[in-house]
Amino acid sequence: MTTFQTPDLFQPRDSRLTVLSFGGGQDSTALLELYINDAGFRERYAPRDFMVVMSDTGDEYPETYSHVEETRLRCLAKGIEFHFLTADMGFHSESWQSLKHFYRTKGTIGSKAYPKTCTDRLKIQPIYRFLEQWLSDRYGVSCNRKKGIREFAATHGKINVMLGIAKGEERRVAAPDTNPNRWYRESILNLYPLIDLGMDRAACQQFISSLGRAVPPPSNCRSCPWLSLEELKYLRRFEPAHLNEWIALEAAKIEKHRHKESVIVTSKSGPQVVNRNYGVFGLDLLPKKIEEATAKFLSWSDEQIKQYRMSHGHCVATAY
Numbered sequence: 001m002t003t004f005q006t007p008d009l010f011q012p013r014d015s016r017l018t019v020l021s022f023g024g025g026q027d028s029t030a031l032l033e034l035y036i037n038d039a040g041f042r043e044r045y046a047p048r049d050f051m052v053v054m055s056d057t058g059d060e061y062p063e064t065y066s067h068v069e070e071t072r073l074r075c076l077a078k079g080i081e082f083h084f085l086t087a088d089m090g091f092h093s094e095s096w097q098s099l100k101h102f103y104r105t106k107g108t109i110g111s112k113a114y115p116k117t118c119t120d121r122l123k124i125q126p127i128y129r130f131l132e133q134w135l136s137d138r139y140g141v142s143c144n145r146k147k148g149i150r151e152f153a154a155t156h157g158k159i160n161v162m163l164g165i166a167k168g169e170e171r172r173v174a175a176p177d178t179n180p181n182r183w184y185r186e187s188i189l190n191l192y193p194l195i196d197l198g199m200d201r202a203a204c205q206q207f208i209s210s211l212g213r214a215v216p217p218p219s220n221c222r223s224c225p226w227l228s229l230e231e232l233k234y235l236r237r238f239e240p241a242h243l244n245e246w247i248a249l250e251a252a253k254i255e256k257h258r259h260k261e262s263v264i265v266t267s268k269s270g271p272q273v274v275n276r277n278y279g280v281f282g283l284d285l286l287p288k289k290i291e292e293a294t295a296k297f298l299s300w301s302d303e304q305i306k307q308y309r310m311s312h313g314h315c316v317a318t319a320y
């Protein structure tokens with residue numbers, strides 16, 4: 001038996017509230033359009049109260065910010081509550097106001113070589129801080145270190161949190177009972193309707209197009225360490241100022257952590273000196289990877305690079 005399916009199709013119906021965790025990309029846009037256009041979908045996944053929320057990483061592509069604004073207006077027109085949490089609203093922590101703010105103030109950089117905390121800090125934590133405040137304002141529960149979320153669930157049933165993870169991305173689905181937080185295990189039921197419905201990224205794109213609506217690009221931070229060489233090429237061509245800033249942040253991190261270039265580690269074969277001063281891609285720094293990308297995709301037209309980005313997301317290491 002698979003662990004990623006919506007656990008009990010009757011449970012969503014019993015719940016008072018469904019929250020769509022909106023990412024600003026194709027998958028969660030498809031979910032929103034399913035909600036708007038398909039009565040059967042609403043009946044199955046969000047039969048009662050419904051709210052859409054997205055947390056700003058501060059580092060989205062300009063096209064994503066435009067799409068978020070269009071989504072806000074679409075929700076307004078349809079009578080759907082939509083919240084876009086920007087850092088000035090107080091739900092982001094002081095250290096994680098935005099991705100680049102964190103890199104700059106801590107003298108660090110996100111790297112493929114490091115464990116990933118950015119999704120939790122920039123998306124999940126702000127959303128749940130906001131959710132408790134919103135539940136308190138809307139339903140009168142308390143607002144105190146997630147007690148209000150538990151209180152809501154005890155009274156109205158678990159909160160259905162709908163996530164835009166498409167078929168084919170099942171590895172991003174977390175087992176609900178592995179969450180370390182008791183309030184989460186007791187109060188949240190994650191729904192993955194795209195997996196239930198067998199919709200992969202291409203199906204989401206087709207569905208959005210079939211409604212006569214523009215398909216947004218996948219949403220990723222511009223400074224995401226999990227980018228591909230193709231996306232690096234995209235940044236080089238279409239976001240050069242942003243890329244230069246990222247290169248400078250990486251260079252500052254490398255300079256600050258020179259002492260990590262000769263670290264003694266002991267393995268089965270005995271002690272050895274290793275370089276642990278990693279940049280975005282590991283030991284090969286951005287300028288070198290940019291050269292590699294330039295050589296590899298020299299013949300790609302602007303159109304080819306744009307098409308590649310439209311068809312690939314890369315927040316792949318996230319499980320939630």
Ligand code: SF4
Nearest residue numbers: 118119220221224315
């Ligand atoms: S897109 Fe990348 S950098 Fe942004 S939150 Fe996701 S994993 Fe982190």
